[in-house]
Every structure is written in C-alpha cells, then in structure tokens.
Amino acid sequence: MPRRPARAVVVILWICAVGLLSPSVAQAWIENHVVSAETRVQLERDGKALIEQRLEVTTNGNQRLRQLKIHGVDKDVVPLEDSYVIGAREALGGSLDGAVPVTVTVKPNDLGSASLYLDVDDRKGLRRGRYLFVVRYQTDFAARGLLARDGGLTRVEWIGPRFDDGIDNIRAVFILPAAPTAPRAVEPTPEPGDEVPGAPVAEAELEGPGSVPSTYLSEVRRAQDHDEIELLRTYAPKDEGVRWAIRVDPRAVTAPVPEARPTDALPPAYRTIDEQLATPEQWLAAAGGVALLFLLLGYARAREVMKLAEARGVIVPPALPLPAFVRALGVSLGMTAGLALQLRFDKPLEGALAVLAAVISAAHGVPRLAGSGSRGPGRWLNVSEREALAPVPREKGAWLDVSTRAGRVLFFLVLVGHGVATWLLSRHSFLLALQLGFDAVIWLSIFGLGRLATFPPDMAVEPARFFRALAAKLRKMKRKPGLDAAAIRLVPRIRIPQGEVDADELRLGIVPKLPLRGFGGIEVGLTYAVGLGARVAMPEILVRVVAGSPCDEALAAISARGRITPGRKPDERVIAISPRFPTPAMTASIVAALAARISDPAPANAAPTKRRRRARPKKTRPAADEAAA
Numbered sequence: 001m002p003r004r005p006a007r008a009v010v011v012i013l014w015i016c017a018v019g020l021l022s023p024s025v026a027q028a029w030i031e032n033h034v035v036s037a038e039t040r041v042q043l044e045r046d047g048k049a050l051i052e053q054r055l056e057v058t059t060n061g062n063q064r065l066r067q068l069k070i071h072g073v074d075k076d077v078v079p080l081e082d083s084y085v086i087g088a089r090e091a092l093g094g095s096l097d098g099a100v101p102v103t104v105t106v107k108p109n110d111l112g113s114a115s116l117y118l119d120v121d122d123r124k125g126l127r128r129g130r131y132l133f134v135v136r137y138q139t140d141f142a143a144r145g146l147l148a149r150d151g152g153l154t155r156v157e158w159i160g161p162r163f164d165d166g167i168d169n170i171r172a173v174f175i176l177p178a179a180p181t182a183p184r185a186v187e188p189t190p191e192p193g194d195e196v197p198g199a200p201v202a203e204a205e206l207e208g209p210g211s212v213p214s215t216y217l218s219e220v221r222r223a224q225d226h227d228e229i230e231l232l233r234t235y236a237p238k239d240e241g242v243r244w245a246i247r248v249d250p251r252a253v254t255a256p257v258p259e260a261r262p263t264d265a266l267p268p269a270y271r272t273i274d275e276q277l278a279t280p281e282q283w284l285a286a287a288g289g290v291a292l293l294f295l296l297l298g299y300a301r302a303r304e305v306m307k308l309a310e311a312r313g314v315i316v317p318p319a320l321p322l323p324a325f326v327r328a329l330g331v332s333l334g335m336t337a338g339l340a341l342q343l344r345f346d347k348p349l350e351g352a353l354a355v356l357a358a359v360i361s362a363a364h365g366v367p368r369l370a371g372s373g374s375r376g377p378g379r380w381l382n383v384s385e386r387e388a389l390a391p392v393p394r395e396k397g398a399w400l401d402v403s404t405r406a407g408r409v410l411f412f413l414v415l416v417g418h419g420v421a422t423w424l425l426s427r428h429s430f431l432l433a434l435q436l437g438f439d440a441v442i443w444l445s446i447f448g449l450g451r452l453a454t455f456p457p458d459m460a461v462e463p464a465r466f467f468r469a470l471a472a473k474l475r476k477m478k479r480k481p482g483l484d485a486a487a488i489r490l491v492p493r494i495r496i497p498q499g500e501v502d503a504d505e506l507r508l509g510i511v512p513k514l515p516l517r518g519f520g521g522i523e524v525g526l527t528y529a530v531g532l533g534a535r536v537a538m539p540e541i542l543v544r545v546v547a548g549s550p551c552d553e554a555l556a557a558i559s560a561r562g563r564i565t566p567g568r569k570p571d572e573r574v575i576a577i578s579p580r581f582p583t584p585a586m587t588a589s590i591v592a593a594l595a596a597r598i599s600d601p602a603p604a605n606a607a608p609t610k611r612r613r614r615a616r617p618k619k620t621r622p623a624a625d626e627a628a629a
Helices: 005-021 088-092 203-205 274-278 279-312 324-343 346-360 407-428 430-438 439-448 465-474 550-554 584-600 623-628
Strands: 030-043 046-059 067-073 084-087 099-110 113-121 129-140 149-151 151-157 167-177 215-220 226-236 243-248 378-382 489-497 507-509 521-532 535-546 563-566 572-577
Touching: 005 439, 046 067, 067 129, 084 088, 088 129, 099 129, 113 129, 167 243, 167 324, 203 226, 226 243, 279 346, 279 439, 324 346, 324 430, 324 439, 346 439, 407 439, 465 489, 465 507, 465 521, 465 584, 489 521, 521 584, 535 550, 535 584, 550 584
Parallel strands: 030 167
Antiparallel strands: 030 046, 046 129, 067 113, 084 099, 084 129, 099 113, 149 151, 151 243, 167 226, 215 226, 378 489, 489 507, 507 521, 521 535, 535 572, 563 572
16 A cells, blocks of 8 residues: 555644644543532622522542632622532531632633632542532622612622533522512513523413512512522523522612613623623624635635546536535535524534535545546556656645645644634533534535545556555565565556557566566556545556466466466466555565565576586607607
8 A cells, every 4th residue: 555644644633633622631531510509699788799609519530620610700709718618418417527628719701700710728639429619709799780770679680600511400599688678589681682581471471570480489588687588490501600680678788779771781791601702793793704714615625626627537526416606505504504503592403414514515425537447458568667666746736635735734724723713612611612623524524525635546657656665665575485585677567558648557567587487477556446535556466377387387376366367368377366455565575475486496406517628639749759769
C-alpha cells in the first residue's frame, strides 16, 4: 500500500480538533449532579438580602470532587465565611461533626451575573457519594433594581442559579420583616416570546387574579417578628434559573423602590440561556451570516467537484440529484435551521435532523469513470526506472478538498474555529456546546466527500507510488537462500493502446539474473479499490512460465495456491498471486521468494575443469651432432 502521509495528517488534525471541542479533560472523569436545591432569602428593610443555598449533590467518577461550580448567581455577591459541605446522611442526623469548610470564589461574567467556585478545604477532596453544600452570601436587591412598586404593594422578583440538569421540586423560602399585610406569591414576569410556565391561561384564570400556576405551590407562615413565604416549583429546566416573584407590604421594605418595570426590561441575569447569548437582533444577524456562509461554501464545493470531475473524465454523483445551487440552498437552510433549533429554541432532536439534511445536501457519492472501462489492444514497452518511477506530483486545484495542501490548511483552520466556538459556548451551557461540537460533521461532508483522492486513478502514473516503495524494499532486503537480492533487475513497463500516444497502465517487471529454462517473466500489476474514504492499491503478482518446463515444475507447489490463467502464447500459462496484505513489504517478500525459486543455481557437485597445458616444442640437435651420431 502506498504511503499516504496526508491521511495521517488529517487524522491527527481531527484528533486535535476533537480535543478542542471537548470542554473537559478526558483522563480526569468526574460527574456531578444537583439532585435538590433549596434557597432561603432573608430580606432586610433596607433592601439587602442574605441568601443561603442548600444544594444536595451526587458525585461519581475516577477523580475526587475538589471544586463545585454554581452559575447564574447575583453579580454583586459578597460571600460569607460560614459555608461548608457535609455528607447527606450526617446532615439528616443534624450533626456537623464531619462538616468540611468551603472557600467561595466569585467570578463575574459578561451576562450580568456571576459564578461561584466552591473549593473544598480538604486536600484529598470528596469521594463518591451524596453531599450537602451550604453556601451563604449577601446581595442588594434594592441596588440591583429587583424591587419595584406594583400597585399598593412592593414586588420582589429574583432568579436562582442555573443547573446542568433538570431538578424536581425546587424550593425558595423568603423571610421578611413583619408587616400588617401578609406576603403573597405571584406569577413571575415572562419575557416577550417566553411561554408562561405552568398551567394554561384558562386554568390560571380559574384560580383567580394574582394567583400562581399549578407548577408553583406556596405557603405563608406568619410570626411575631417576621413573615415567611415558601414557594415550590415542581420542575426546574436545565440551564435555566427559576424566577421567584412575591408581593409584600411596602412597610416591610422601607428602601426606595421605582415603579414596576416593563416586561421587556428585565436585566440579563433574569433571561434564559438563549437570551443571554444574544439579543433577538443579534440572533437574526447571526442567522443571516450563517445562511450566507454555508450558501457560498455549498455552491463553491459543488462547482469545484463538477469542474475537477469534468477535467479528469470522472463522474462524481451528488447524494441528492439536484442542481448545484439547489443543493447549496439545502446546505444553507439546513445549517441555519439546525443551529437555531439547537441554540435558540432548545430542540436538539429537530436541530440534529436539520443538520443531517444539510450534510446530505453537501455530500457526494463514489466517483467512477465516465466511459465503459473496457480497453482495446495495445503493446507493452520497457522504460527506464528513473522515468517510470518518478515522484507523483501533488494534487492541486481544490481549496475545499483535504486531498490538497491548501484544503488541509483550510480544513484545519475551520476545525480550530469550530472548536474555539464550542469551548466559548461551554462556558454558558455544556449541553449546547456538545450539540455544537457534533455539528462539526458538516465540515467532513464538505471537505471530505468527493475528494480527489477518491477519483479513479491514472493507471499510467498512480502505480509509481507503490512501485517506488516496492523497489526500495527489494533493494534493502538481505540475501535470501539461493538468491542475491542485488541480482534482481527491475524493468518498468508501460502499455500503449493501439492508435494512441499516451500510456494507460504501468507495471513493474522483475527478472532474476539466471532464471530456469521456461521462465517468461514476473510482473507486478495494481488494481485500486475506490470507496468513500480513499483508494487502496491492491497488488497482484503475475508469473509467466512455459507449461511443462523446469521453471513450471519448480513452481508446482506455488501453482496450487495461485490462480492459473492462459498466457499470451499457446504454450504459456500465468500464475497470479495476490498478497494476503496489500503492502509493499509483503509484496517484496513474495517476489523475492519467487525469484529465489526460479533461479538456476550453479551445480554444487560438478568437478572443476582441468586447465589445458600448452605443448612445448621439442629441442632439435644441430646437424653436426646428428652426423656424429
């Protein structure tokens, strides 16, 4: 298989983006749930209030609890020093022997409220279990405009903290100075467009004017020096602070108060999470920007894929057989509606379906060749290794495709921006941030489908990637039994169709130095499996031998494992072998083993040839000597 560092880079970038999308550290897993909440508000005559929050929390995870966060409290909080945490069972028994002090830290935010960080003054922290946190702090209702004249009475309206999970039966007890008129509960002032919590209007009218809907229950207790009114709400939604509203005697609170404020002038701390993130005008502007952005991206990507496919003779079918502009409009409307339903209207399922529709509108199917795929006759030519196995040029011409360098850079920047937006949103709502994190799938549909890497390859160029790695493996191989790896000769071959000048296929031939009689050749050819992810090289080794020859007999054991096909000549047959794993290393091992088996070794028991001695000429005696003899 050719080495594709681009895929590894994309995987690493995606892992980094997922790390940015995650608001918490994966190794330190801890889960906290507030199962019950009770608030005691002691209102003084000058408009200041002493608030005591009693939160029952269950904790679980592989890390001990050392800090608890409470969001959506009053922005002018002044913590008191007598806050603590104790086990739930000990709290029921009325004992404070096991209480642990809690250090309260206030951190204001840009939403007109603040967050409390409760640090447990214990080095080991709290292990798994259920605990009761008791937190006390001061605030000024009069200075913050939470008191207003409402007819002949004074209206007190206050919102409690927000929690990540919905809570059943949340309570608030208001303790007021004694006054002739008893306090009474009223329905909290709704925001424009908000649904009135509780029973329908017809049911509320039956209860009488100034009454509280059925989801609110109230009880008044009067004493000599103070009055108490206890409010109970049967359910508190997630990520939304509960609004509490009562009417009291003006003589109970002597601080100067203005007239009742309009229903649309509540401070940011009294708004729901969607209103805290942006005003209606800002939501509308953001929706327009998102719609325009994805309209341009969807149309640009559709046109880009169409141009690249036309230039390379490939058909890339879209997931929806519609014109490019219509599909881009589907991407724009789907993402805009999905984000609005998730972040503004708290409808995650409907929002996810809308985002899924946008993903399908932007998706493309598996590319295929425009022609029939059959080819006519041709001839094979040997070419130089330097020319055939030259580096394949990088893919170019696409900005919205992770197959190109520009596309990878842009994809990485988009994921980083999406991760930063998710992290910022997690500061307000973890669940909304989780939904936005999953919406990153739209970038995979735009950048990752219909890529150049999935196009049918040019068989005269693309196999060079695999053959270069195969040649490198063959050169690095050590000596095999009966074979010298350096004795293998590599012969690249190209196929020229009849009547054409450009090649349509590249193969790599392997020739041993001394093959057995009947050897025709060893060729490595490639086919490609193309899918939605990328194309994968599938090598096949072809051994050509003459039937009944010594080379054919040497490969008899291997022939049973391969696929036998007729050759180009009448007496030739081809043994096709496919590696179990389509990698250059395994292909090189098989090629080396075949070359070793069909190599002709020198006879080991052959007697060395004697060196022929040169005949010496005979010496002749002089004629005088012959005569004397």
